[in-house]
Amino acid sequence: MDDFNPCLSCGVCCTHFRVSFYWAEADPFMGGTVPAELTEKINDRFVCMKGTNQKNPRCIALEGTVGECVSCAIYDKRSNPCRDFPLWMEDGSLNPECQRLRQIHGLPPIILPDDHPTNNPPTMPQVA
Numbered sequence: 001m002d003d004f005n006p007c008l009s010c011g012v013c014c015t016h017f018r019v020s021f022y023w024a025e026a027d028p029f030m031g032g033t034v035p036a037e038l039t040e041k042i043n044d045r046f047v048c049m050k051g052t053n054q055k056n057p058r059c060i061a062l063e064g065t066v067g068e069c070v071s072c073a074i075y076d077k078r079s080n081p082c083r084d085f086p087l088w089m090e091d092g093s094l095n096p097e098c099q100r101l102r103q104i105h106g107l108p109p110i111i112l113p114d115d116h117p118t119n120n121p122p123t124m125p126q127v128a
């Protein structure tokens with residue numbers, strides 16, 4: 001399996017959106033995993049990650065320097081919207097939204113390595 005992971009030197013999706021989700025995702029008694037102390041209330045139904053409900057968002061759980069080296073401090077406990085934002089599309093191509101967000105934040109586009117599978121689509125079997 002290809003291990004190319006541009007997220008490790010990106011992080012812009014964690015500094016662009018208000019990351020909001022149903023409150024139960026931050027309630028362990030409801031099966032939630034997100035640490036409640038890292039969230040803030042939006043209304044009776046929704047909370048968001050602290051730091052993302054402001055003009056220049058940056059999730060409180062994002063560690064490191066955007067565009068250089070980043071990680072999520074609660075990766076295994078992150079909310080559904082974090083899990084649902086795809087790096088790869090179903091056809092194996094890069095999510096074009098990643099490139100758009102990177103451009104907005106002044107980062108160069110992600111360049112896939114020459115040996116990446118999406119640069120080397122399988123060829124048709126040769127017929128003898």
Ligand code: SF4
Pocket residue numbers: 006007008010011012013014085086087095097098101102
């Ligand atoms: S914007 Fe795309 S490449 Fe950048 S961290 Fe988010 S998912 Fe990864």
Ligand code: SF4
Pocket residue numbers: 013014019049059060061062063071072073074075078079082
């Ligand atoms: S919880 Fe993690 S993945 Fe989600 S926005 Fe924050 S840093 Fe990014």
